[in-house]
Amino acid sequence: MKTYLKNPLSLGIALLSLAWSCAPKESQTSSPVIAKGYDRHVELQWPKQADVDSYEVWVSTGNNKFAKRGTVADTIYMDFVNDLGKNLNLQYKIVAIDGTGGSSDLGLAQASTRDFTDEELVNMVEYYTFRYFYQGAEPTSGMAPERIHIDGDYPEDDQHIVTTGGTGFGIFGLLAGIERGWITKEEGAAHFQKMVDFLEKADRFHGVWPHWLDGQTGRVKAFSPNDNGGDLVESAFLMQGLLAVREYYKNGNDQEKAIAAKIDQLWKEMEWDWYTQGGKDVLFWHWSPDKEWVMNFALEGYNECLITYILAGASPTHTISPDVYHKGWARSGGINTDVEAYGYQLKLKHNGSEAMGGPLFWAHYSYLGLNPKGLKDKYADYWEENRNHTLINRAWCVENKDGHKGYGEDLWGLTASYSVKGYSAHRPGDDLGVISPTAALSSMPYTPEESLKVLKNLYYNYGEKVFGRYGFYDAMSPEANYYPKRYLAIDQGPIVAMIENHRTGLGWRLFMGAPEIQAGLDKLGFERK
Incomplete structure (x- = not known):
């Protein structure tokens, strides 16, 4: 058995400009949160924040009502949305949680999912x-x-x-x-x-x-x-x-x-x-x-x-x-x-x-x-x-x-x-x-x-x-x-x-x-x- 290699959880976040040509194009705003929709999942990334212990991921399917999807220490989140349906228009927000339990909204992003062809x-x-x-x-x-x-x-x-x-x-x-x-x-x-x-x-x-x-x-x-x-x-x-x-x-x-x-x-x-x-x-x-x-x-x-x-x-x-x-x-x-x-x-x-x-x-x-x-x-x-x-x-x-x-x-x-x-x-x-x-x-x-x-x-x-x-x-x-x-x-x-x-x-x-x-x-x- 080979030994393990450590890889930081935030690896690759500096590469947010990478061209994701296989994903549907999303409209971008000034928000630091980037969301890309695929067929059955949305990938979210955001810059690492100083003095932040974790991040909450929230999603809305409409009417500005958000539901919590998860809490991570990382600055990337893969949200599989089978439970929400197919061909969705979604809005996400990321909430940063500091060491005292205080929270602040980091930003919003929109993404759409759709059925993919085999190719x-x-x-x-x-x-x-x-x-x-x-x-x-x-x-x-x-x-x-x-x-x-x-x-x-x-x-x-x-x-x-x-x-x-x-x-x-x-x-x-x-x-x-x-x-x-x-x-x-x-x-x-x-x-x-x-x-x-x-x-x-x-x-x-x-x-x-x-x-x-x-x-x-x-x-x-x-x-x-x-x-x-x-x-x-x-x-x-x-x-x-x-x-x-x-x-x-x-x-x-x-x-x-x-x-x-x-x-x-x-x-x-x-x-x-x-x-x-x-x-x-x-x-x-x-x-x-x-x-x-x-x-x-x-x-x-x-x-x-x-x-x-x-x-x-x-x-x-x-x-x-x-x-x-x-x-x-x-x-x-x-x-x-x-x-x-x-x-x-x-x-x-x-x-x-x-x-x-x-x-x-x-x-x-x-x-x-x-x-x-x-x-x-x-x-x-x-x-x-x-x-x-x-x-x-x-x-x-x-x-x-x-x-x-x-x-x-x-x-x-x-x-x-x-x-x-x-x-x-x-x-x-x-x-x-x-x-x-x-x-x-x-x-x-x-x-x-x-x-x-x-x-x-x-x-x-x-x-x-x-x-x-x-x-x-x-x-x-x-x-x-x-x-x-x-x-x-x-x-x-x-x-x-x-x-x-x-x-x-x-x-x-x-x-x-x-x-x-x-x-x-x-x-x-x-x-x-």
């Missing part, structure tokens, strides 16, 4: 999830916090810990945010400038970053006692995103070209060949400056790590031979199987889960930039593998032989997330009754209609239990009444990245546009459209 709902979820990586970013580094707990419970010493892999996933969301106007081109460039400047100076081990970094200092934070050095897989996830940024900016203005050039240098400094332990026919996950190869974790397929071999094969400076891929990852053909579940076939041995596939993040992490459509080699058709993997996972939940409450066609998706028993890699056969929203939502390219049903069910029927300022929370279990208000970067990132890939193919287009990637795929024997 607007998807846009809303993508936008909210994007905010994790922009509003929620660690301020010094611009990197993604390992986790954000809205419900508290953080050790103070982990306040600034950021994740390399989760940042790489979120990069695709930041690019989508620029393209969709949620932030300006200038804001996006400034954010990426901060990020690459930090990564240039941060701890690296033969060009490879660790799993966790201190976002203020750039120093490694050990993931475990022996995992205090280079993490090749997490760094591959990071570089997958960074290469997309390089492609996005390489023909831009002077600042953008400088960002692209710095990423190119970081890419060329990654010593993929070092991580073969001196020339073995396989890549290894970890290297430590004082423990060296003690973890000795060989990357053998199939799991989430395919992108690591693609990048290693594509490296212009520290590449690997095709034998490392075919003998190591593919185990000289031992990666193949021929199993079927619920009428769907898998061609790859999913490590530890051969019969019905591993947790669904295996169909996501390597494919945020690497386009699985038409991607084939002698071992698999990766679009078919990922789609069938998803459909098997869904079918297990729909069958629901263990009788978990809520499971069905509109509530499915098992993957690694929080759970009632701590962090767990949920999958068919190891099912704790916990649904992870990222599983179905990040599968939207593979199962668009089936994933949309889950999105609608979560938003309309579970509402504030599962949806907050950064989108859907990490996990939920109706039977255990388990609805933690917590986020993980590695689960939020694939949601925004894969929704955008479903809508426009942005991440796929940028990453696959890198000439080294095309050459690396050829070198390892891949076909693609």
Whole structure:
């Protein structure tokens, strides 16, 4: 289980000017309170006031009669209004409460809700999830916090810990945010400038970053006692995103070209060949400056790590031979199987889960930039593998032989997330009754209609239990009444990245546009459209 990271409850309030293009436009007044109406909720924000302990939120549906909705210490409130009806015209007021119990009206704001189209709902979820990586970013580094707990419970010493892999996933969301106007081109460039400047100076081990970094200092934070050095897989996830940024900016203005050039240098400094332990026919996950190869974790397929071999094969400076891929990852053909579940076939041995596939993040992490459509080699058709993997996972939940409450066609998706028993890699056969929203939502390219049903069910029927300022929370279990208000970067990132890939193919287009990637795929024997 990973450690917690603290995130101030007022995070992001300084960003009230952010363009919320997925919401109905509201008429603004001089009030410091800003209200935005969506389909079934209204989001309110206001500036933090000195010497104020809490804020009361009041709403009126007409005739100037206000009813209290809640009391918060925060300066953001998500008001789910199912109890008030649909297509509403609402007026809100915020009352500030000081330490003596005295009160003062902070201001009024109006908002309207209306029925959203499917496209607007998807846009809303993508936008909210994007905010994790922009509003929620660690301020010094611009990197993604390992986790954000809205419900508290953080050790103070982990306040600034950021994740390399989760940042790489979120990069695709930041690019989508620029393209969709949620932030300006200038804001996006400034954010990426901060990020690459930090990564240039941060701890690296033969060009490879660790799993966790201190976002203020750039120093490694050990993931475990022996995992205090280079993490090749997490760094591959990071570089997958960074290469997309390089492609996005390489023909831009002077600042953008400088960002692209710095990423190119970081890419060329990654010593993929070092991580073969001196020339073995396989890549290894970890290297430590004082423990060296003690973890000795060989990357053998199939799991989430395919992108690591693609990048290693594509490296212009520290590449690997095709034998490392075919003998190591593919185990000289031992990666193949021929199993079927619920009428769907898998061609790859999913490590530890051969019969019905591993947790669904295996169909996501390597494919945020690497386009699985038409991607084939002698071992698999990766679009078919990922789609069938998803459909098997869904079918297990729909069958629901263990009788978990809520499971069905509109509530499915098992993957690694929080759970009632701590962090767990949920999958068919190891099912704790916990649904992870990222599983179905990040599968939207593979199962668009089936994933949309889950999105609608979560938003309309579970509402504030599962949806907050950064989108859907990490996990939920109706039977255990388990609805933690917590986020993980590695689960939020694939949601925004894969929704955008479903809508426009942005991440796929940028990453696959890198000439080294095309050459690396050829070198390892891949076909693609």
